[in-house]
Amino acid sequence: xxxxxxxFSESSRIALTQIRANMMRSVLTALGVIIGIVAVTLMxxxxxxxxxxxxxxxxxxxxxxxxxxxxxxxxxDDWWNYQNRPLIRPEMSDQLNRVIExxxxxxxxxxxxxxxxxxxxxxxxxxxxxxxxxxxxANYSQMMSADFKEGRLFNDTESAGGRQVCVLGFDVAEALFxxxxxxxxxxxxxxxxxTVIGVLxxxxxxxxxxxxxxxVMVPLNAYRKYFSFNSNSSQLRVKVKDKNRMEEAKEExxxxxxxxxxxxxxxxxxxxxxxxxxxxEQLDPIxxxxxxxGLFITGLSLFVGAIGIMNITFVSVKERTKEIGTRxxxxxxxxxxxxxxxxxxxxxxxxxxxxxLTLTFSLCLILQxxxxxxxxxxxxxxxxxxxxxxxxxGIVSGFAPAWGASRLDPVVALRYE
Amino acid sequence: xxxxxAPAAARSVRPPGQLVIQIDGVTxxxxxxxxxxxxxxxxxxxxxxxxxxxxxxxxxSGKSTLMNMLGCLDTPTAGHYDFNGKNVASMVDDELxxxxxxxxxxxxxxxxxxxxxxxxxxxxxxxxxxxxxRSERLQRAAQALTDVxxxxxxxxxxxxxxxxxxxxxxxxxxxxxxxxxxxxDEPTGNLDSKTGVEIMDLFEHLYELGNTLIVVTHEEDVxxxxxxxxxxxxxxxxSDQTV
Numbered sequence: 001x002x003x004x005x006x007x008f009s010e011s012s013r014i015a016l017t018q019i020r021a022n023m024m025r026s027v028l029t030a031l032g033v034i035i036g037i038v039a040v041t042l043m044x045x046x047x048x049x050x051x052x053x054x055x056x057x058x059x060x061x062x063x064x065x066x067x068x069x070x071x072x073x074x075x076x077d078d079w080w081n082y083q084n085r086p087l088i089r090p091e092m093s094d095q096l097n098r099v100i101e102x103x104x105x106x107x108x109x110x111x112x113x114x115x116x117x118x119x120x121x122x123x124x125x126x127x128x129x130x131x132x133x134x135x136x137x138a139n140y141s142q143m144m145s146a147d148f149k150e151g152r153l154f155n156d157t158e159s160a161g162g163r164q165v166c167v168l169g170f171d172v173a174e175a176l177f178x179x180x181x182x183x184x185x186x187x188x189x190x191x192x193x194x195t196v197i198g199v200l201x202x203x204x205x206x207x208x209x210x211x212x213x214x215x216v217m218v219p220l221n222a223y224r225k226y227f228s229f230n231s232n233s234s235q236l237r238v239k240v241k242d243k244n245r246m247e248e249a250k251e252e253x254x255x256x257x258x259x260x261x262x263x264x265x266x267x268x269x270x271x272x273x274x275x276x277x278x279x280x281e282q283l284d285p286i287x288x289x290x291x292x293x294g295l296f297i298t299g300l301s302l303f304v305g306a307i308g309i310m311n312i313t314f315v316s317v318k319e320r321t322k323e324i325g326t327r328x329x330x331x332x333x334x335x336x337x338x339x340x341x342x343x344x345x346x347x348x349x350x351x352x353x354x355x356x357l358t359l360t361f362s363l364c365l366i367l368q369x370x371x372x373x374x375x376x377x378x379x380x381x382x383x384x385x386x387x388x389x390x391x392x393x394g395i396v397s398g399f400a401p402a403w404g405a406s407r408l409d410p411v412v413a414l415r416y417e
Numbered sequence: 418x419x420x421x422x423a424p425a426a427a428r429s430v431r432p433p434g435q436l437v438i439q440i441d442g443v444t445x446x447x448x449x450x451x452x453x454x455x456x457x458x459x460x461x462x463x464x465x466x467x468x469x470x471x472x473x474x475x476x477x478s479g480k481s482t483l484m485n486m487l488g489c490l491d492t493p494t495a496g497h498y499d500f501n502g503k504n505v506a507s508m509v510d511d512e513l514x515x516x517x518x519x520x521x522x523x524x525x526x527x528x529x530x531x532x533x534x535x536x537x538x539x540x541x542x543x544x545x546x547x548x549x550x551r552s553e554r555l556q557r558a559a560q561a562l563t564d565v566x567x568x569x570x571x572x573x574x575x576x577x578x579x580x581x582x583x584x585x586x587x588x589x590x591x592x593x594x595x596x597x598x599x600x601x602d603e604p605t606g607n608l609d610s611k612t613g614v615e616i617m618d619l620f621e622h623l624y625e626l627g628n629t630l631i632v633v634t635h636e637e638d639v640x641x642x643x644x645x646x647x648x649x650x651x652x653x654x655x656s657d658q659t660v
Contacts, residue, residue, distance in 0.1 A: 003548030010545050017533050326529040329490060330590070331518020331546040333511045410490045414525075 007336045011343040018316065018344055019351070029312045030352035033393065036302030037356030038363075041386050043294040045364055048377040050287060060203055060212055061276040062145045064243035066253055068096075068111070068236035072272040074282050085270045090115065090220060092260055093137075093236050099256040107249040108256070109239040112139045113220055116233055119190040121168075121216055126176045131169075132215035133189060135223025143239040146212065149173075151183050151198030154219050158197075162221025167198040171213035189216060192226045246275065302389070305352070306397040313345045313401040324405055325413030338406040345398025346391055353390025357383060429625060430644055434466030436502075437597050437629060438487060443496035445482050445652075456482040458652035459496070464598070464631065469624045471640035472633045474649035481602075483649065484633045488521055488600045489513045501597060518546050522591025524601035528583045530575040530590075536562060537571040540590045547594060561589040565619060581612035588619060598629045605639055617642045 019026040067073075070085050090113035100108045114136045120129040138159035154165050166189060173182050173196075182196040194216075203212040223229070240249040250273055257271055317324070324337055364378040445457040457479045464470060464487075474480040485491040486498065489505055492513070498506045500516060508516070517523075530539045540558040549557070562571050565585040575583050584604060591599050601620070605613030621642060624630055632643060640646050641660075648655045 002550060003546065006545045006548060006551075021533060322529065323531060326525075326531075327542070327546075328514060329488070329517060329523045329529075330543040331514050331594075333514045333546070335511075336546060411485050414490070414529075 011340040015344040015347040032305030032308035033352030034356040036305035037353045039298035039301045041360040043298045047291045058276045064240045066238045067274040073274045073278045095260045111238045128175045134217045135220040147201040149199045149201040159219045164194045165197045166194040167217040169213045169215040170202040173199045306393045310397040313398045317401045317405040321416040328410035334406040341402035342398045346394030349390045349394030431467045438464040439499045441497040443493040446494045469630045469644040471643035471646045478649040479652040489516045520597040522596040522599040526603035526606040528587045535572045536586045561593040565589045601632045
């Protein structure tokens with residue numbers, strides 16, 4: 001045990017001495033590893049970032065909400081079937097809620113109708129176009145994933161009476177009221193006056209595509225009164241009580257919808273039940289593909305670095321053949337020599353890895369401060385993974401030359417000049 | 418093979434002790450392309466503790482091969498080799514390494530010191546492989562360096578030392594494990610004659626202290642210091658005489 005420890009500390013000592021003695025060479029060799037580690041870890045943070053962004057986006061949809069719509073999310077092959085389906089009318093939410101109330105131990109909590117269209121919103125001075133105008137009821141509060149920055153959602157009375165009140169998305173509020181609170185102010189939505197009663201907190205963009213912050217919410221009855229109501233985009237959102245039983249809840253909802261629709265057994269569903277799971281299933285393979293391709297390409301640069309390490313270890317063994325002979329004559333076993341050169345290779349890799357990691361870390365900090373929207377996530381597991389990768393690279397690339405060195409015939413090695 | 422004649426004046430001869438090396442019928446073949454070279458053709462030799470032996474012979478006589486064999490750096494193609502009663506001929510690499518570490522102290526013609534390590538670390542090296550603790554290593558290495566007269570040069574690197582001093586460091590390194598034999602290969606080959614004499618005086622001193630010395634050389638001046646001279650020619654022992 002003492003002997004193994006001795007050999008280990010002696011090997012580390014030699015490794016450091018060698019690296020210091022051949023500074024230029026070590027730095028150049030380590031550079032290959034540094035570039036490799038930076039590439040791999042940067043890719044790792046990017047993949048992490050994509051993943052986090054993806055999760056955040058899905059959370060906006062609500063992980064306990066089922067969407068009843070005419071069209072399913074994702075690709076459909078028989079477009080015509082779906083096009084001919086009857087519309088999902090807002091009134092169906094009342095029918096659906098009655099079915100939910102009547103059934104015992106229902107997994108469903110409440111159904112809420114939602115309709116949406118684009119339109120301009122303006123105040124006296126400011127105007128923005130292309131705002132998502134959402135009509136819904138007070139029940140929507142039960143499934144909202146966003147928080148309020150200030151104010152509140154419309155209540156049952158305002159909702160039922162179709163009062164002209166609205167809740168602004170964060171970006172809309174910022175654009176229209178840059179310096180003051182929008183509460184109790186009046187805005188014109190598609191030309192109709194509405195009083196602001198609430199502002200939503202910032203949510204961000206869904207998969208970077210469209211922003212949840214660029215919306216205004218109004219009571220559905222007001223929406224139907226003032227805006228042309230396009231039933232094609234209308235949908236029901238159903239809140240599920242227990243998000244661990246989404247599949248059962250989905251089955252129950254299908255049954256309830258069939259009753260509402262009056263479908264006979266044997267008739268096909270003429271509605272679609274959508275949930276964030278569908279997105280996840282569709283996007284997971286893409287995400288995995290990006291991760292795999294990215295890590296493969298950046299892994300190649302690490303591979304080149306590893307070849308550099310192997311090369312320099314071969315050179316080191318060749319240069320010090322006589323020293324190997326001397327050490328063997330003095331009693332070094334094969335494993336002593338193997339250990340010596342392995343530790344030398346691993347040390348260069350580890351130093352390279354640490355420098356690379358530091359570079360990645362600073363790059364991440366710079367990226368985060370200059371482009372906060374970029375999803376860059378530097379995680380602790382990345383530190384551990386890259387250290388393990390560095391050590392593994394050192395062992396793998398140093399093994400062949402170290403093995404060769406350990407097998408040298410001491411007589412031949414001693415004669416080597 | 419014990420000393421029979423009276424030694425020369427002022428030269429002490431210590432009574433030979435127990436058997437250290439016993440080789441019998443040792444042959445060594447090398448394959449050089451198509452050709453098979455018989456480096457040793459059946460050598461028998463017995464070396465006891467407290468001997469001071471010189472192995473001589475022209476180049477190609479098998480002198481180096483015999484030295485490698487005695488130093489357990491190589492194993493014979495055929496024949497017996499017992500070292501302290503253990504059969505070395507059939508040992509594998511790592512067992513040979515342990516024998517070299519514990520039983521043999523090497524002194525090379527080219528010193529073979531680690532250039533980036535100071536004298537103390539160079540002397541400490543075999544003790545690292547012997548598995549000694551750091552404090553014991555340093556203490557014994559310092560003692561060995563003091564014994565060869567380099568107590569004040571411990572922290573010098575080889576390139577800060579003269580040739581004679583470097584060879585003294587190498588000798589201290591050979592002594593530090595308290596080996597059964599010290600095996601020196603042309604120890605004065607890279608030194609000027611005055612320094613060579615100093616090294617041979619040191620060997621004389623070590624002999625008197627009770628070490629067993631084997632010196633491989635082609636110089637009569639060096640061999641003269643030994644108490645017994647073995648001459649090789651064409652892979653065979655030509656003569657084995659006590660002087």
